[in-house]
Structure formats: C-alpha cells, structure tokens
Ligand code: 13P
C-alpha cells in the first residue's frame with residue numbers, strides 16, 4: 001500500500017533546486033519579420049514540439065502544437081517522441097516535463113518565468129514543515145519546485161486534487177501545499193481535513209469581489225466560472241469551479257450563452273475561439289487594474305520562443321537524484337488520475 005507508512009525521509013535542500021534566472025541566451029541574431037513561419041521551420045528542423053498553457057499570450061497559443069492545463073501538459077510532455085520540448089508556461093511546468101521525460105531537451109523561453117506559489121514554498125522550510133508532521137501524507141500541488149516535489153508523497157493539479165485526496169486512506173492525516181485556497185476547496189469537496197501550507201497565487205488573489213458583483217448585476221444570465229486558486233469569498237459566488245481545461249469544457253457544454261471568468265484572462269482566447277457565439281467577461285483586479293494577467297506566464301513572447309529554438313536555450317537541467325525523487329510522486333499522481 002503506497003501510503004501505509006510515513007515516507008520520503010530524504011528531504012531535499014534548497015540547493016537541490018536549479019536556479020531560476022540563469023544568464024539569458026546571448027544570441028544577437030535579429031528576429032525575422034514573420035516569426036510564426038520562422039518558428040514553424042525551426043520546429044521541423046529541430047524535431048521540436050511546442051506545448052503551451054492557456055495563460056500564454058494569444059500569439060503563442062496560436063503557434064502551439066498543444067494547449068492544455070497543467071495535467072494535460074505533463075501527460076503530453078511525458079509521451080512525446082520529439083527531441084526538443086519548448087515549454088510555453090512557467091518554470092515548474094517545464095521542470096515537470098524534464099522530470100517525466102529526461103532524455104528530451106526541455107526549453108523554457110524565459111527562465112525567469114517562475115510562479116508565486118512555487119516561490120512561497122522554499123524547500124528548506126518545507127522540509128521543516130514536513131518533519132513537524134511525520135504521520136501525514138504529503139500532497140503537493142504541481143505548482144512547486146522539483147525540490148519540494150522530491151519531498152512529497154503525491155503531486156496533484158487543480159483538475160485532479162479532489163479525486164486524489166478522496167483516494168487517500170481515511171486513517172492518515174494529510175498535509176497540503178503550497179496553495180491554501182485550492183487546499184480549502186479540496187477540503188470542502190473531499191470532506192477530508194487538510195493541514196495547509198499558507199501559500200497563494202498573486203494573480204488569483206487580485207480579483208475584486210465588488211467588480212464581480214457589478215458584472216453579475218450587468219450580466220444576470222451569465223454563469224460564473226472560477227479557478228480553485230481564487231479566494232473562498234469569490235468561489236462562494238461561482239456557479240462552476242475547475243481547472244482551466246474544465247472551465248473551457250464547462251463553457252462548451254453549458255446551455256448558458258454568457259460567462260464571467262475568474263482566472264487568468266489568457267483562457268479567454270480559447271473560449272472565444274471555440275465558442276464565437278458566446279460572450280465571455282473577465283473580472284478585473286482591485287481598482288480596475290489588469291493585474292489579473294500572470295506576470296510570470298507573460299514573460300514568454302513569440303520572439304523568445306523563436307530565439308530558444310535558434311539557440312536551444314534556456315534549457316531545464318536537473319540534478320538526477322532530485323529528479324528521481326520528484327518523479328515518484330508525479331508517477332503516483334498519473335497512476336491514480338482518471
Ligand atoms: P491548471 O493548469 O491546473 O488549470 O492551473 C492553472 C495555474 O495556475 C497554472 O499556473
């Protein structure tokens with residue numbers, strides 16, 4: 001039985017984690033006028049696959065071979081036969097691709113594309129947190145570093161977290177890190193009590209409840225779709241809660257013709273493309289700002305995608321011991337996911 005006893009005694013240290021922000025690729029070549037065509041040529045020359053998260057710029061989504069949520073992207077990365085994976089997302093996603101498929105060269109167009117959740121959970125502090133709860137099963141959201149994954153029993157994403165937690169033995173207590181908003185939602189949905197790490201996503205914490213209420217007044221027929229990284233008081237106002245892919249599917253399957261969307265607005269591109277006859281409204285941040293765009297995701301640009309294919313850099317490189325320890329809880333997740 002996988003979770004019969006406390007596991008993973010070998011906690012990684014912060015130094016296990018590769019530094020984000022290594023020197024930028026130094027190529028000086030001038031970008032071509034037609035970037036999509038140039039990227040397409042290079043993709044074929046390099047035998048590369050371009051994977052993109054829904055929070056990427058529209059232009060990047062438009063040239064991607066596959067667009068998905070964190071779980072779907074991990075599965076695609078694990079199964080690809082391409083020599084090169086260009087990961088248009090953030091660092092933990094590209095790192096997960098490398099953990100799952102180490103013989104491929106994994107490129108991240110901008111190595112500074114981190115994540116506030118991963119940053120909120122340093123490996124050394126996490127090791128102390130774990131050590132102070134030795135009986136707990138450690139479930140970590142995929143939005144964390146490889147060094148934190150290496151200390152976890154099970155990884156989850158926003159699309160499978162509830163289902164996975166429900167499968168855990170009822171007599172074992174559970175630690176959940178690093179997103180407390182997702183953790184609270186999982187707790188409510190699964191009926192399991194979770195000890196939460198106090199992290200949160202800076203993007204999903206910016207949504208203004210007042211702006212949402214105003215939009216609901218203006219669009220009384222609209223269904224409210226929310227990502228579980230949002231705060232509880234906003235989730236309380238949602239009609240449907242799920243990962244980015246699940247929100248997109250809900251918009252496709254729902255009889256409603258308009259939607260108010262509480263997540264990073266990159267997802268609106270696919271919603272509007274697939275459902276041109278339906279209306280989608282983004283909720284602004286406090287003070288009407290557009291700070292609900294993820295500043296990390298948006299560091300990737302079409303030009304950087306082209307440049308990383310030219311230079312085959314920046315590349316994700318992982319310590320093999322950390323990779324193997326991080327692989328086990330990810331493989332458990334994949335085996336337990338529907
Ligand atoms: P999903 O890809 O699971 O919807 O999560 C969104 C997210 O915050 C990625 O950073």
Ligand code: SF4
Pocket residue numbers: 090114115116117118143201202203204229264294295296297
């Ligand atoms: Fe991280 Fe939030 Fe950006 Fe997702 S939206 S990558 S959780 S900072």
